[in-house]
Amino acid sequence: QKKPFDYRIDIYALAITAYAMLTGKTPFRASNMLAIAQKIIKEEPEDIKTLVPDVPDGLAEFIKQALVKDPKQRISSWSEIQKLLAAGKGNKIDLLENTDMDMAVVVKLKTTGIDTSLLVKELNQVLKMHHADYDLEIVEKEKVDLDFTL
Secondary structure, three states: OOOEOOOHHHHHHHHHHHHHHHHOOOOOOOOOHHHHHHHHHHOOOOOHHHHOOOOOHHHHHHHHHHOOOOOOOOOOOHHHHHHHHHOOOOOOOOOOOOOOOOHHHHHHHHHOOOOHHHHHHHHHHHHHHHHHHOOHHHHHHHOOOOOOEO
């Protein structure tokens, strides 16, 4: 299917990245690219709270709403996204508890303070940079179309 896409594809990509950072795996996995594409189109990812129960509710909700298949139904308001991410600030979980990473890497990451508070801070920075270039409210209101197809 060829469908035009807009700034909401970036929100989707951000959620995919956050999902992978929190779980250590992508939300859609298969043996080849065609099978992955089919899963992206037809299946819902496993709920992040099932995989990492300690993920703050606001962050989990952002990921869930940002991964909605229909871009028109996907969370797209800067203020909505910011509210959900703000709900995750200050919460810390051990993202490295059950990992297959080299122990030296795990120790380095733990000593530099990897946690959901840091992740939420980084996600907010990415969104603020994105928001500086694209006013999501104006783009949504004016139905600005970018010249791309997916």
